[in-house]
Every structure is written in structure tokens, then in C-alpha cells.
Amino acid sequence: MKILIVEDNADLRAIYDSLFTAAGHTVNACGNGLTAVTEAVDFHPDIVLLDIMMPEMNGYEFLTTIRNNTSMTPFIVVCSNISEQNDVAKAMAAGAHHYIRKSDVIGQKLVDTVIENYEQFKASGNVV
Numbered sequence: 001m002k003i004l005i006v007e008d009n010a011d012l013r014a015i016y017d018s019l020f021t022a023a024g025h026t027v028n029a030c031g032n033g034l035t036a037v038t039e040a041v042d043f044h045p046d047i048v049l050l051d052i053m054m055p056e057m058n059g060y061e062f063l064t065t066i067r068n069n070t071s072m073t074p075f076i077v078v079c080s081n082i083s084e085q086n087d088v089a090k091a092m093a094a095g096a097h098h099y100i101r102k103s104d105v106i107g108q109k110l111v112d113t114v115i116e117n118y119e120q121f122k123a124s125g126n127v128v
Contacts, residue, residue, distance in 0.1 A: 001118070004045035004074070005029040006036040006062065008054040012102075016049060016110070023111045033057030037065050045074045047118055052080040052091065063094035075118045079110070097121055 003020045007013040008031045020027045028043050030036045033050075034057040040048065048066075052059035059078060066072060076098075078091045083101040091099055098117045105113050 001046040001115075002026045002028075002043060003114075004036065004040055004043055004048045006031075006033060006048060006054070006059070007051045007079075008032055009051075019108065019111050020049075023108075023115075031055075033059060033062035033065075036062055040066060040072060040074065044072065047114060048074045048076045049114060050076055050078050050096070052078060052082050052087070060090060060094050063091065063096060067095040075121055077114050077117065079105075 003025045005013055005016045005020070005027060007016060007029070010031065013029045013031065017027050017029050028039055028045070030039050032054045036048075037057070050059045050062060057065070059080065063076065066074075066076075076096045078096045078099045079102055080087075080099075081102045083099075088099045100110070100113060
């Protein structure tokens, strides 16, 4: 699968890249939502792993831009430590398919959770 990682923390971005690459996925990564919009259009990811708080364009703005201005429909997993119920609801309303709190899901468990949710979504007849 093709995975686009959108995370402004360079260390986390590198860790996520290594984890998904080691699991056999093709990965592209960027540090902000604005760059990620262009990358998503060029890369056509199956899955986007998206942070919320980023410079230039935050995750909510990325979601709105992707959903309203492109024909792409990647499976989008928000991965953020901002986890108040209204933040989760806002991300889901903007087009995210799943929400993960960074501090709860780390390492291989992150890869497994993202892939399992993607596969469940597809198996339920939804198209991305």
C-alpha cells in the first residue's frame, strides 16, 4: 500500500516512515499540510496518516482541502495527541475515517491499527 505521512515532528515522521516501510509499504512523508496536498495529488496514497497541529496548514484544513478540491478519496487516519471529543468529532466531520491518539498507539501497534482499520473499512464495502 501507499502511505502518505503528514507529521511536522521530524523524529516522529522518520519513525513512522521506518515502521511502515519495514512492513512493506511505499511511504512518502511531509512536514505540513500544505506540502501534503500537493504530495497527495502526485502520490495517490491509499492511506494518509495525518497530524492535526502543523505549520502552514493544519490537519483540519488539509482534510477540508482534500475532500472539497480533489477527486481523491484516500483512507485518512488522524494521529494526534489532541483528543478531546470535540476535536475527534471535528476531524471525523471534516473527512477523517479513523482517529488515533499518538500516545496510545506506538511502534508496530500503530502500523497494525492503521492497516486493520483500512482493511475493515474496505471489507465493509466502502470505497477509498
